[in-house]
Every structure is written in C-alpha cells, then in structure tokens.
Amino acid sequence: MDGGRGAASVGALILAATLTPTLPAVAQSQSGPLPPIRVEAPPEKPRAVSQAKPKPVASQARSASGAQKLPPIDVGGARRSARVAPVRSAVVTASTVSTGTAGAASTGAGSAAFAAAVANVGRNPTDVHGYFAGRISTATKTNTPILDIPQSVTVLTRQQLDDRNSLALENALAYVPGVTVAQGERNRDQITIRGQNTTADFYIDGIRDDAEYYRDLYNIQAVEVLKGPSALIFGRGGGGGVVNRVTKKADGETINDLRVVGGSFGRKRVTADFGRAITDQVAVRLNALYEQSYGYRDFDKLERWGVNPAVSWKPFENTFVLFNYEHFRDRRTVDRGVPSFGGFQFLGENIYPGYPLPTPRSAFFGVGNPSVRDVNYSRINMDRAALVIDHTTEFGLNIRNQFAWANYDKLYQNTFPDQTLGQVSQQLNPALNGLSPMTITPVGVARLDGYLAPTPRRNIFNQTDLTYKFEMTPEIRHLMLVGTEFGNQWSFTGRDISRFNNPLNGPRRLTTPFWAPTVYAPVFFDNFFDTATRRWNTNLDIGSAYVQDQIEVTKYFDVLAGVRFDSFHMRFNDGITFENQSRLDNKWSPRFGLIFKPVEIVSLYGTYSRSFLPQSGDQFNQLPRSAASLAPQGFENIEFGFKAQLLPTLLFTGAIYQLNRSNQALTLTALTSVLANTRTQGAELGLTGNVTDEWQVSLGYGNQDARVVSSNSAFNPRQPFLTDVGKVNPSVPRNTFSYWNRYDVSSFVGGGPGVLGLGAGVIYASSFYPSLDNRVIVPGYARIDGAVFVKVTENISGQLNIENLTGAYYYASAHNNNNIMPGAPRSAYVTVNARF
The missing domain is CATH 2.40.170.20 (TonB-dependent receptor, beta-barrel domain)
Incomplete structure (x- = not known):
C-alpha cells in the first residue's frame, strides 16, 4: 500500500473540509454586481385555472415513525402551477425556504421553516404526502420536481416503508419495478438493476456506501432508486442505477x-x-x-x-x-x-x-x-x-x-x-x-x-x-x-x-x-x-x-x-x-x-x-x-x-x-x-x-x-x-x-x-x-x-x-x-x- 499517497489524500480532504467554513466570507467579499446576468425572480407566467390545494390524506398525519406531514412550501421565484403540486426547476436553499414561507411565525429551530430548510440542505425528498414525493435532490443535486427529471425514479417514503414493515433495504426493494434482490451470499446487499448486478451502487445522503453488508432502515427517512447510468452525479459504476438512502435529519420537530x-x-x-x-x-x-x-x-x-x-x-x-x-x-x-x-x-x-x-x-x-x-x-x-x-x-x-x-x-x-x-x-x-x-x-x-x-x-x-x-x-x-x-x-x-x-x-x-x-x-x-x-x-x-x-x-x-x-x-x-x-x-x-x-x-x-x-x-x-x-x-x-x-x-x-x-x-x-x-x-x-x-x-x-x-x-x-x-x-x-x-x-x-x-x-x-x-x-x-x-x-x-x-x-x-x-x-x- 502506498502510505505516502494515501496520507496526502487524507490530508488534502481534511484541509478541504477545514477551509469550507471560510467560503461564505470569501464569497460575500466578492459579492459585487455581476452584469449582464440578472438574478432577480423572473415574472410569473400565465397558469391554468386554479384548483383547491390537496387535502391531507387520512394516513398523512405524522405517525409514531415520524412520517412527514408538512404541506408544500412555496419558495420565492419558483413557478408553481395553481392546479397541481409540481414546481418548475428552482434553487431551493435554506435562505429561500426560510424567507419564502408565508405566515411563518419564526425561522428558528422548532419552526416549520427550519424543518423545511434542513430537509433541503440535507437533500431529503420534499413535498411528501403519504406514499407520494413531489421533489428530490439526489438525481440532480438540486431540489427538482420529479416531473422535471429525465430519468426513471422510484421514491419509497417513510410511510410506505412502515406500512409494508420494510425493516431492511432488501425488504424495501422487493416492491421496486426493474430491481431484483439477489442472494448476496447471505452476507451483503446485492441487487440487479436493469440487468446489471451490483454490490456497490449504494449511497447514503448522496455519498458512496459501497462496502458489503446488510443495510437497516431504522434511521432512514426515504429510499430513492435512480435507474440508468448516473455517473454525472455519482461517478464510476451505477450502470443499471443506484440506490440512495436518505437519513432522518435533526429538523427541530419534537x-x-x-x-x-x-x-x-x-x-x-x-x-x-x-x-x-x-x-x-x-x-x-x-x-x-x-x-x-x-x-x-x-x-x-x-x-x-x-x-x-x-x-x-x-x-x-x-x-x-x-x-x-x-x-x-x-x-x-x-x-x-x-x-x-x-x-x-x-x-x-x-x-x-x-x-x-x-x-x-x-x-x-x-x-x-x-x-x-x-x-x-x-x-x-x-x-x-x-x-x-x-x-x-x-x-x-x-x-x-x-x-x-x-x-x-x-x-x-x-x-x-x-x-x-x-x-x-x-x-x-x-x-x-x-x-x-x-x-x-x-x-x-x-x-x-x-x-x-x-x-x-x-x-x-x-x-x-x-x-x-x-x-x-x-x-x-x-x-x-x-x-x-x-x-x-x-x-x-x-x-x-x-x-x-x-x-x-x-x-x-x-x-x-x-x-x-x-x-x-x-x-x-x-x-x-x-x-x-x-x-x-x-x-x-x-x-x-x-x-x-x-x-x-x-x-x-x-x-x-x-x-x-x-x-x-x-x-x-x-x-x-x-x-x-x-x-x-x-x-x-x-x-x-x-x-x-x-x-x-x-x-x-x-x-x-x-x-x-x-x-x-x-x-x-x-x-x-x-x-x-x-x-x-x-x-x-x-x-x-x-x-x-x-x-x-x-x-x-x-x-x-x-x-x-x-x-x-x-x-x-x-x-x-x-x-x-x-x-x-x-x-x-x-x-x-x-x-x-x-x-x-x-x-x-x-x-x-x-x-x-x-x-x-x-x-x-x-x-x-x-x-x-x-x-x-x-x-x-x-x-x-x-x-x-x-x-x-x-x-x-x-x-x-x-x-x-x-x-x-x-x-x-x-x-x-x-x-x-x-x-x-x-x-x-x-x-x-x-x-x-x-x-x-x-x-x-x-x-x-x-x-x-x-x-x-x-x-x-x-x-x-x-x-x-x-x-x-x-x-x-x-x-x-x-x-x-
């Protein structure tokens, strides 16, 4: 093993993580005007006649397992149809969520705006209602409506996992079309996606989790399955697709x-x-x-x-x-x-x-x-x-x-x-x-x-x-x-x-x-x-x-x-x-x-x-x-x-x-x-x-x-x-x-x-x-x-x-x-x- 190269790599990574907190200050010091690009919110386009916002489903209220019950949060500058839930592509960041929540009494921990901001920063699925998830970040690294992602995506929400008593990843994937759960020699997760067998195309919060073991779902908010090669986001592998587990975040809710x-x-x-x-x-x-x-x-x-x-x-x-x-x-x-x-x-x-x-x-x-x-x-x-x-x-x-x-x-x-x-x-x-x-x-x-x-x-x-x-x-x-x-x-x-x-x-x-x-x-x-x-x-x-x-x-x-x-x-x-x-x-x-x-x-x-x-x-x-x-x-x-x-x-x-x-x-x-x-x-x-x-x-x-x-x-x-x-x-x-x-x-x-x-x-x-x-x-x-x-x-x-x-x-x-x-x-x- 090349210990010098490995140590240098580790040192570089730690240095990058250490310098990260200084980025905001550097960025703000360079925050002068950027002509000719205009960054103000674009004007609204005409939309179809509005319908009433969907009512929560009977099983939508937060359960003992922590299923999400927050309504969709409108963000500044986003184009939302008045008829349905989808939102056109927009940057959804902590600041836009915090400042774009109408009527929010507070943006601190414990508020709905804080919880929504943490979900976006943590790249959790949002606009979640029971089994439905309207937006994800994993496929593009931006909070994007699934309707606007040119790729097959399956999202297993926390309520769906609980209702089926899916305790481990292999249980959850049994209900995903195009995915076959292999035996994995009974010591690891192993799946076939679109004909491609893999033991390594597993991620947690978008980071590679490729060791061979069985993954439990006790701390997971959702499981996302992206089908087809996704090297732009994830790098090598993932030829048939990838499976991403999204962890439960500290969102301030009691x-x-x-x-x-x-x-x-x-x-x-x-x-x-x-x-x-x-x-x-x-x-x-x-x-x-x-x-x-x-x-x-x-x-x-x-x-x-x-x-x-x-x-x-x-x-x-x-x-x-x-x-x-x-x-x-x-x-x-x-x-x-x-x-x-x-x-x-x-x-x-x-x-x-x-x-x-x-x-x-x-x-x-x-x-x-x-x-x-x-x-x-x-x-x-x-x-x-x-x-x-x-x-x-x-x-x-x-x-x-x-x-x-x-x-x-x-x-x-x-x-x-x-x-x-x-x-x-x-x-x-x-x-x-x-x-x-x-x-x-x-x-x-x-x-x-x-x-x-x-x-x-x-x-x-x-x-x-x-x-x-x-x-x-x-x-x-x-x-x-x-x-x-x-x-x-x-x-x-x-x-x-x-x-x-x-x-x-x-x-x-x-x-x-x-x-x-x-x-x-x-x-x-x-x-x-x-x-x-x-x-x-x-x-x-x-x-x-x-x-x-x-x-x-x-x-x-x-x-x-x-x-x-x-x-x-x-x-x-x-x-x-x-x-x-x-x-x-x-x-x-x-x-x-x-x-x-x-x-x-x-x-x-x-x-x-x-x-x-x-x-x-x-x-x-x-x-x-x-x-x-x-x-x-x-x-x-x-x-x-x-x-x-x-x-x-x-x-x-x-x-x-x-x-x-x-x-x-x-x-x-x-x-x-x-x-x-x-x-x-x-x-x-x-x-x-x-x-x-x-x-x-x-x-x-x-x-x-x-x-x-x-x-x-x-x-x-x-x-x-x-x-x-x-x-x-x-x-x-x-x-x-x-x-x-x-x-x-x-x-x-x-x-x-x-x-x-x-x-x-x-x-x-x-x-x-x-x-x-x-x-x-x-x-x-x-x-x-x-x-x-x-x-x-x-x-x-x-x-x-x-x-x-x-x-x-x-x-x-x-x-x-x-x-x-x-x-x-x-x-x-x-x-x-x-x-x-």
Whole structure:
C-alpha cells in the first residue's frame, strides 16, 4: 500500500473540509454586481385555472415513525402551477425556504421553516404526502420536481416503508419495478438493476456506501432508486442505477417515538426516534435500534444494533451545519441456500435445464462443528460520520460542502453447496474423432465447500457543490451546478480456503447425502499457503469535477445537460506474492436530457447518459493478473419516458430504454472467462401516491431482456456449441410486478381518519437464470401480503403484517446455480407505535 499517497489524500480532504467554513466570507467579499446576468425572480407566467390545494390524506398525519406531514412550501421565484403540486426547476436553499414561507411565525429551530430548510440542505425528498414525493435532490443535486427529471425514479417514503414493515433495504426493494434482490451470499446487499448486478451502487445522503453488508432502515427517512447510468452525479459504476438512502435529519420537530416489532421466528425488535429543538439555532435527533431474530431456515439467527445521533445548527441566517454519526453492528448466520438438480448439456449446448433441489425450505447445507453459527457467520462493525456546511450568499450563490468518513470492519465465514446434483453432460473427443462417454455428477450427494473472508474498508469523501440560478433572457432560465469530489478508499480482501477433518492435508471439499445436508465434521480455515488464499490490499484515489445546467426554455421545454470527469487511480498489493500493480483511468461521463411539457402536469422526456466501471470491479478485487491492462467497462443508456401527475399527489410514470454494457468480464464456466458486450432492453410502468384521501397505492411493472450480444470467447473443440452469445444475464426475470395498497376504512366503523386501515400487496417475478451458463432455471413465483392498521389513541397505534398469506413455496433469490434461497413461509409480525 502506498502510505505516502494515501496520507496526502487524507490530508488534502481534511484541509478541504477545514477551509469550507471560510467560503461564505470569501464569497460575500466578492459579492459585487455581476452584469449582464440578472438574478432577480423572473415574472410569473400565465397558469391554468386554479384548483383547491390537496387535502391531507387520512394516513398523512405524522405517525409514531415520524412520517412527514408538512404541506408544500412555496419558495420565492419558483413557478408553481395553481392546479397541481409540481414546481418548475428552482434553487431551493435554506435562505429561500426560510424567507419564502408565508405566515411563518419564526425561522428558528422548532419552526416549520427550519424543518423545511434542513430537509433541503440535507437533500431529503420534499413535498411528501403519504406514499407520494413531489421533489428530490439526489438525481440532480438540486431540489427538482420529479416531473422535471429525465430519468426513471422510484421514491419509497417513510410511510410506505412502515406500512409494508420494510425493516431492511432488501425488504424495501422487493416492491421496486426493474430491481431484483439477489442472494448476496447471505452476507451483503446485492441487487440487479436493469440487468446489471451490483454490490456497490449504494449511497447514503448522496455519498458512496459501497462496502458489503446488510443495510437497516431504522434511521432512514426515504429510499430513492435512480435507474440508468448516473455517473454525472455519482461517478464510476451505477450502470443499471443506484440506490440512495436518505437519513432522518435533526429538523427541530419534537419527536418521542418508540416502535416495537415482534412475531414469527422469534423476531424481537425495538427502534427509538427522539428529536427536539435545543435553541432557536440548534436541533438534535437520536435514532436507535436493537433486534434479535431467528428465521425459517435451520440455525438462522440475527442480532444487530445501531445508534445515530444528528445535529443541525443555523449559525447565521443563510448558513446551516448538519452533522451525524452512526455506529452499527450486525452479526448473522450465513446460509447460502440449496443446490440444484438435473440438466443435460450436449457439446456445450443446454438441452434441458436443471432446477433447485426440492428440499424442506428449512434445510441447511453446510458444516455445523462446533456449531452452525460458529462456523457460518457474518459480522460487521460500521462507524460513519458526515458533516454538511451550506451557505447562500446575498447574490444567490449556494455553496455546499459535504465531508464523510466511514470505517467498515467486515468478516464472513461460510460453508455451502457448490455442485449441481445429477447433471449430465457429453463432449467430443477429438483424439478419438467421436463422443466422450457421458458424465454425470452424483445424484444423491451434495458437495460442500467453504472459506473465510475478511473484507474491511475505509472511505473518505469530500464533495463541494456551487449552485446558481440566473436567466439570460425572460424565456431562458438556468440552474447551474459546478462541483468537485475527492476521495480515498482503502480495502483489504482476504480469503482462507476450507480444509475438512485435517488442517494440513484434509480435503478441500466434503460430500454428504442431500437428505442429511448438515455435516458435523471439523473444518479449518487457516491455510495461508493454499493457491486460492488471498491477501490483497487496494488503495484508491478519486478526483472528480462536474458541471450541470438545467435550462428552462419557455414553459414547454427543459434541457438537462452536463459532464463529469473522473480520475481513478488504483494501487494493488498482493501480500502473499508481493506483486504490486497500479492503474490510472481518466474518464468523461456525459448526460443529456430533453423534457417536453405539453401541459403542466405531463412531461415527456428523452435522455442519453454514460458511465464506466474499472476492471477492478465493484469491490476492487479483480485487478490482479490481466485485469490491470484492460480498459474500463462502459455503460450507455438511451431512454424515453413520460410522467403524469394525474392527481395532486398521484404520479404515473413509464419508460422504455436500451442499456449497452461493453468490455464486461464474464465467467462462462468455471474454466472460461471472456470479455463480452451485453444489452438490456426494457420497459417500466409505475403508479404511486394517493388515489383518494383514503386510498394509497404503489404499483410497478417491469419487462426486461438482458443478454450477451458479442464476446471474444474462443472456440472449444470439445464443446463446439458452447458460447456465451445469446445467454441471458443472471437474476433478471423477464417480467416483474408489484402492487401495494393501503385503504382507510375508518368511515365504515364510524371512526375518525386513521382509526382502521387495511393493506394488501402482491409481488410477482417470472423465472430467471441464476448463472450466466443458463444451465439452471429458478421458477417464477407470486407472493401475497396483507396488513391491518389500528389507531388506539392519538399516541398509540399498531399494525399486523402478514407476508406470504397463502403459504406458497417459492424461491426468492439466488447467487449462482447452487446457492438458491427458498422464500419464507407464511409469517406474521405485530408492530406497536407509541408517542409520548
């Protein structure tokens, strides 16, 4: 590891964060006139006949979980339709919110204006009503109506997460169209977005959160899913899209919420959310979690806890400082599911596929000596701190700096099935000018493998954004963003391969009858001299600059254009062979979108964007050997779509797209790796929000076809039909559908709003291949969920969630052909919310 370069990078980042508070003073000292640009608010344009402002929905009042209830806040100079909620593009800063709130008695902590300003500075979704969110900042780094963003966006609000009892990120994403939740070897979040598998495209408040672990939602206000390449905002990766978690901020509201969950498989969970204004300038908030749960799989256990204090400070009228720190621990049993059975390959061609091995859904395949939980476990200790300083000058320039540091102490250890049972194959034998004898893997025997893998990481990032709104003519208005991002990431990837029975010369793998899948033979992982052992250190320096312009060209057209430059310098050291390698990539990532608004409530858009991913991969563990000489992978997305605000808080969206990925390193078989080009073509529909005051919906449909279109794979004389061209990408169901409803039925029982509600949902996914060889098919499934909501008093409420109402046996996810996870049986969970 290059310690000097790493230390210099860290020093530069700390210096940047230290100098940030001086920016307002410097900016104000330069605040003279700026001809010929006029920065005063533009005149209002004619608007359609106004309608009454939407009433709050029955379930909109702030719940014990802290769901937002603030009405939309009109900001100075923003163009708001009198008919509906959307606001045309405008800079929404702390100062505009604070001074633009009609009738606000105070702008200090504890006021509605303070809360709204913190939400904007913290880049939380705004204009939130139940399941509906009208504006977000993540897609453009400016508070922009979703209607004016030329990209597919899904926002899961806090109320929607609570209503579905989504406790972790994997639960929340199950209802997002175009997103498939993969198994992640049961030690991390792993998803497929638009045919692109990722373990790293996760963010928290817009900062990269790419370590491998399971993310809880106890301190999260909303989850935002942006689809398609987003390199202009986020940099490398994100080829299929990104997932951003937005944290709960110290907004000055008085919050004393307690939430307790209990139910099937011994689940016990409690979360707390406390917040208040300390003075007119300071607000604090504390979120905390503890959970201990078991599962439907044999030997499964989970224990996690976290604490997240946050502070908001307004030292001056146009300046905000936000700070938060999180400590989070998670330890769980690692269970990688069941193997597959059957299938026939002839000369490399799949004649008929295999399927998951039919076993009891609780059966654990692995080693349990001295106990399953001692051998198979994952643990992470995560610490993260973030500081945001936001200032708006007198002439309207917004300066925002965010510094974040995170340390992830991660390790996992597991044993798992690694071979398909009863798989038949036949090859040519060129020496005999004929066919080789058929081979068949053991029919009644499962083969087990294992390893131990420490994967710690440390991230340091600093982002600085300058945002300015101006107009060149009365009809052409600009919202300009200029920014930089600097970062350093250190990672270690270790791996010790298993030895069974004897630590020196015991077998690497062990077999067991599939009807006795849990083995109690001793297993050892201290194998430093094994050829598969890893001791890899990587140190990555990142430097980026970007510019974006949101241009309003009359009331009918908007243009979004921008470009980002990334310098990606990675250094690699192998602690066993002492091999040192490095690679420097400099890449440009453009983005262009055109929006046409025939009427105020409808937008039609087309967009083009590009992104890249270095050959080191998501987790920087592919640079050794030949990867260091390979050019980065590329992503190119072309998308056309529409968004329509059918009602003031009901959004209907749709998109068609083609996503091309080039120079992708793929593994066709255990012995064959290739560089390939893949293409995903698809369409999505979504409907989210409030149909009536009583009825809220979240509906999504996705259709996608992701496959290899070309590669450099060589001809195999033993398997002449073997090719990756035409193969379907793993974990990509052709069709996905989700539909969740909540209906307030209080009027039927003579109660007030929110006294009694019913929820119902369905998740459907068609069949998919768990590996690129397409030799195994995971069947499709449909799962039906339900819920009942009761308000006992103004301060106490409860809900019952039932997942898989019909008790269907299905397979929920997979990592490869032999790590396939059965879905949970019928499960019931009771939640009690208390405010005091």
